Amino acid sequence: MIENTRSIDRVATAILIAGLAFVLAPLAVVVITATQSYEDFLARNFSLVPGTHFAGNFREIWTRTDLPRQTLNSVIVGAITAAGRIALAVTTSYAVVYFAGRGRGLVYAAVVASIMLPLELMIITAYQVTANVALPLDAVANMGGWWGALFGAPLDLQWNLLDTYAGISVPMMAQGSCTLILVQFFRTIPPQLARAAIIDGAGPLRFLRDILLPLSKGPLTALGIYMFISAWVQYMWPLVAASSPARTMAVVGLARLQEDAERIPDFPLQMTGAILVTLPPLILIALFQRRIVRGLTLSEK
Amino acid sequence: MKQAIFRARFLLWGLAAPQLIVLFLFFYLPIILAFCWAFHLEQPFGGGSQFVGLANFRRVLGSSEFWSSAGATLLYMVLASGTSVAAALVLALAADRALKVSPLARNVFIWPKAVASASIGVIFVFILNPFLGILAPLNDLWPGFWNPRTNVLHTYIMLFAANVWNAIPFSFIILLAGLQAIPQELHRAGAMDGAGPWRRLRDIQLPLLGPQLFVVIVLEVADSLSGSFGLIDTMTQGGPGGATNLLVYKIYSDGFKAYDLSGAATQTVILMALVACVTGVQYLFLERKVNYDR
Amino acid sequence: MPKTSTLSALAFMAASAAHAADIEFWYGNTGTGEEAIQAACAAFNAAQDDHRATCVGLGGYETAMQKAIAAYRSGQHPALIQFFDAGTLDLMLSGAVMPVQDFEPGADWGDYITGARSYYETSQGALYSQPYNGSTLIFYGNRELLAKAGIDALPQTWEGVAEAARALKAAGVDCPFATDAHPWRVLEQFSARHGLSIATESNGYGGLDAEYTFNAGPVAQHLQNLAGWREEGLVKLDADTAAGKYTTAFNTGECAMMEGSTGSYGAAFAALGDKVEIAMAPMYEGYERHNTLIGGASIWVMKGHSEAEYDAARAFLDFLRLDEQQIEFTRATGYVPVTNSALAALEASDRAGSLEFATARIGVDSLNQPGGADSRGIRLGFYVQFRDIFMEETQKAFTGGQSMQAALDSAADRGNALLRRFEQTYQGAELP
Structure with missing residues (x-):
């Protein structure tokens, strides 16, 4: 860049990080939720704690749905x-x-x-x-x-x-x-x-x-x-x-x-x-x- | 068209024929049929139809729910494309600077392209579920704080959020490419003249970005319309109280759920005219301001 | 001799092969209803070798009708198709179907219970379709939650419902009563059992020139009450429940009472077991109880198939009418038996008292209440679209966008416009 624009770069970085968060957060929620079991989900509602049930969910998708x-x-x-x-x-x-x-x-x-x-x-x-x-x-x-x-x-x-x-x-x-x-x-x-x-x-x-x-x-x-x-x-x-x-x-x-x-x-x-x-x-x-x-x-x- | 080299006229038509046939069957014929039905009353089971002149148009244009749906459609087109282009522009301006996170951002901002509008609808309707989603704890504290199922404003916020998420990649790619094509010398010259970064943004970057902004706005307006169906069908089904019953969705439900073929066709004709007008207006008012000189 | 027997066996096979046909039956149910239909289909194919029925699920009543219309317009429709109650008039005038009593004159159509017949017959009494998955509106309570508030019997009146809801609220039940305020519940079944019409010409049975009249009188009062009770926290609509759907909210124990189809019983019983208590839907005080309407769907015979296919279709219809088939269907789904003989067979069996069949007694009881000209059914054009309009307008009122009276008035206006257009679309057609 031409002049020393640290403060602008800082703002730009913040914008990009916010944008990254906006794009990635829903995907992260999808992945985390997919690891929870239905029972866990009912008990805790929305939670960002990963579970261990991904294989089970995936098996259900694979065998029980089209x-x-x-x-x-x-x-x-x-x-x-x-x-x-x-x-x-x-x-x-x-x-x-x-x-x-x-x-x-x-x-x-x-x-x-x-x-x-x-x-x-x-x-x-x-x-x-x-x-x-x-x-x-x-x-x-x-x-x-x-x-x-x-x-x-x-x-x-x-x-x-x-x-x-x-x-x-x-x-x-x-x-x-x-x-x-x-x-x-x-x-x-x-x-x-x-x-x-x-x-x-x-x-x-x-x-x-x-x-x-x-x-x-x-x-x-x-x-x-x-x-x-x-x-x-x-x-x-x-x-x-x-x-x-x-x-x-x-x-x-x-x-x-x-x-x-x-x-x-x-x-x-x-x-x-x-x-x-x-x-x-x-x-x-x-x-x-x-x-x-x-x-x-x-x-x- | 200066390259015309071969003169085999039959071959010209032979080569173009496949696409012309497909276009005739699935683009022009549906349009013709829509006009046809719009002037008839069509019995659903094909038992018969009668010519009714402009009666269908009179009926549709005379009903308040059509106007509220058309109003919602226009509002949605403007706001959805506006928010998504603005977001993409800000991100592209930031990513245009040589920052550490820029390469990552350039990669990640394209990902939403791989997610269907209906899929992002399914995902956002879960994340923003008033009782089970991310905002549920706030609802426990202040009942009624967030309920997109009954509050029209909340419903639209939810739709726009999903739409912006989904629409970032395309505008971002085009705008970033446009920004990067602006020669560095212009920046330097501007800086030497004492123009600060904001000034350069206003006087150099944005004007030179004209063609890209124009393309992006035109395409986003059209896209917001067709993409809205996937979001509405998975998130709101036109509710609450018909507030998000945009024309695309209304035509679908009138035609497919209520067997009102003539009414749906009439609205199709009107919607096509509306889209043609919006595109025309964009060409008239936006393209004039676009600076194509590079 | 062995030679001739082989020959005659061959001849017999050839003869039966000549009559044998594959037919398709299209239906719209999903979930438990779909499983039961597929089971019936498999049972039919296992029970005889002459014919084969393929049952095709289309994922919803409305989708089924849309596909049927497209298929009929391009001559690829099935011999048999299930349609839901609201599509009755559209089909009667479509010219695409044959009245089932003419199609199979030998069958005992008089065996169908009156409440089930009247929806699908003309004002002269000609039956157009075979009632199949019949349901009606009943009232559900969650015994455990009701007990919390000291309530030991389901209320019979709306005044009683409000009182019980207040008691439940006081006892800490957050959602005393749930409904989706769908017109099937709050308009059609409500009007029928209170002996009121929703439109002139006996809800359209008398002619295509009917007009909506529900926006004045008890229906308006009832909806205003619902809105008021919702403000008070006694009633929750779909959007107010955590589950997002009133039946789910009831099944998960979130809500203590609901008004629902008998067809919801299967899932409720599976979720709550003997905690589910049911009764006839509540009345307002001062009204005499009339019959409720049959809901669900019936089976229609579509034109344009070969005689062999129609033989198969008759066999399939006969099979579904069998007492044991109906009883099994009731057990699996909560839909009610639709013939007197099936009901009698159920009553006579040792399973009559079993909880699985609870809806059969109460549902049929409700259908068999004394009826009148206004409680036969709904015969109004573009009725599916009207239901959406009604939902849209009342939803606006519930969320505060307009007053309930304004919502009902505008629903009636828009509905009348639909009726006029329907009349015009079928200009010259005679209502059978």
Whole structure:
């Protein structure tokens, strides 16, 4: 720093320590409570004295609740969603950046507009569409009744995706932020590369596969991890899109642990569940922190 | 868009098609359907629907509970994004200084990103439980000191606390990156001109942080809205007495619990318009003040 | 001969295979109720080889209905589905269901106790669904806590409840009486047993043009009393209890009395054993006691399935109606038997006096009190939404945001708006 600003540094340090306490204290409470037994908890209420019952709580979560299975669901849905979003974003941004054509501005606008309105806002009708993805086909076929006139009966296709992995993950892919980020990244890659590739006789798809994708490996991984975590922490859509415990995602399953009526809530058990549900993305964040930060800040410049 | 290199028009559409189909099905079609239902009275079991013109809008806009919900939604958007951006800004300014704790703080402040809003709801509702949580002893001393289940102010404090906790990482990362991109020479020049640290904060750091602040505010406002559902569903269920029944939650319960498809769709349309307006206003008033010159 | 017998066995198997079908039954219960339903399902599948029922829990009555609506709109609904009382009118007009008495004309529908039938039949008496997990409102007391205040019998009147609550308070019981002030308790069951209507047209049985009327008269008085008693420290609502829920607060011994569903008895008995004492819900002095309403849920037959599936559905419904099935269900949950024959079989058995069946006697007794046109049930549109509105408005009054009268008036206004919209949504539909 420029001048000797000890007092300011002291204030800044105090602020950071307060911030650390604010972020870490709830996590500490979760971990401590998870080590207490239900009986201890009932006897002492809130207490910051660690117990010795973590293994027991964890065993109960593992054997008596659906959380382990739901954690696996989160892994699956998170992976499908992240892979899907990346794949869709790569092809679209490649098209938008590298192809001439009247449509590309329109494509880009259509994609970017989706950033403004999250899925949560249109949950009612998104649910209806997912309950029958063939809806638009039926609507077009029956417009004016021409299908019925030709084939004797109105078209009535049904394709229900509710309670399937696809039904949970594909609607979460309908969001253009990944494309926005990748378009900006592709634009930083010198166009000479592509020109050189053309001269070498490489077609557009070869260029994508052999040059562009290897070049983008770093940002794509960071983005993929970030999207995996984003899908993992979703709540509202997975809540309505899946009803059976077998398809429910972990965060929803954790919230359902709250609903165990008829007795004082088993908070130690809930907190143990919270650890199970939070640990996988937390480990990812801790491991790939630098990359994710770099990926995120890249997008904002 | 100066890089357009390939001319295969079919390939352009072929490459863009997958995303366009997904977007059409799960983004544009729901919007169209919401508009459609908003102008019809839809029977829940699909037995029939009839066109009613603007009747649904008249009904929704004429009901006081819609306005109190919309008011609560706006208030929540402003206060939740305001508190979380302010907290992140203060932390980022502090972490920008080369302090011993800075590296640790930079790492830890990103952790909440891994915690779902619903999970933090479950956790905070326990920690702040008036009878079993951390403040319970105070309630024993002064009955009624803290009860977010019945006291609206306490409920909102609880929601904002959870929201700030959850929202720190994103704003913090962006703002810190912005601060670190400010060249040291500017600081030095400012110091030589006799500007103290506070003055430099006001005249150099904050103005140059404009683009980042703008992005962070826009995204936090949108995020506070969608993230509110997880918090409300696990912490308040819209209570006490409907005080935290924000539009996102109200639409969910009207549509999914009360089978009022038309009413929910109408409110969806209104909420989408509201969000579009808020975003538009932000662009109009905030972006103008942003200094993009670097 | 062995050859022909093999052949005929094959033929028989083929024949029964032709009728055999897998059906799904969707339900909303969780906890003890869910365990009992799954047990019934397993018993049905074990008892015969022709059909197979898969019972699918959806984690709540409201979720079950939401999933059913989506499933029906996309043609993927189950043959049988359980719906809760408040959804009755929505289903009757949905066009998605068949009246159960037409579906299975051979069954003895007259065997159902009147209180259980009337909620699910038309004003002309046509039964639309098979009553299943029937409950009603009763009064609970914790014998041990009551004894502290020298009370040896549960109060029969609200005046008596207030008096007992004061005595309990004086004896150091911090929470004398707990309720969640849910409209099922403080509005519907309260009005029914006091012989009052909550809406015109006999609570909607007479037509879709009904209007709410509860905001004047005894209901308003009762809610004002509850608010006053809460101020006095005699009554605690969910939010005031450490447990966060009135049933839990009762089961953990925090609260001495509560008004609750018979369906809460299973958990209360498991937690408190013979300390639990139950009685019919209290009346205000000067009113004649009428029947309480059946709560819980019934089973509906949905349209659009094959005859083979409907055979399986009939078999499953028949099975659930069996006396021993109902008795077992009552034992496990506290729900009441819903047919006279099951009740008689229970009374005749040596288990009749057992504490596990305490709710059967008192619950059915309460359901069988003399009834009137206003105590058949509730037949009002968007009623689920109205319940939320009622809760929201009264909660504001309890926490001091508005007066109780203003809360009830605005609940009635908002409710009437819902009724008008319901009427319009089903324009042209005839209330059966």
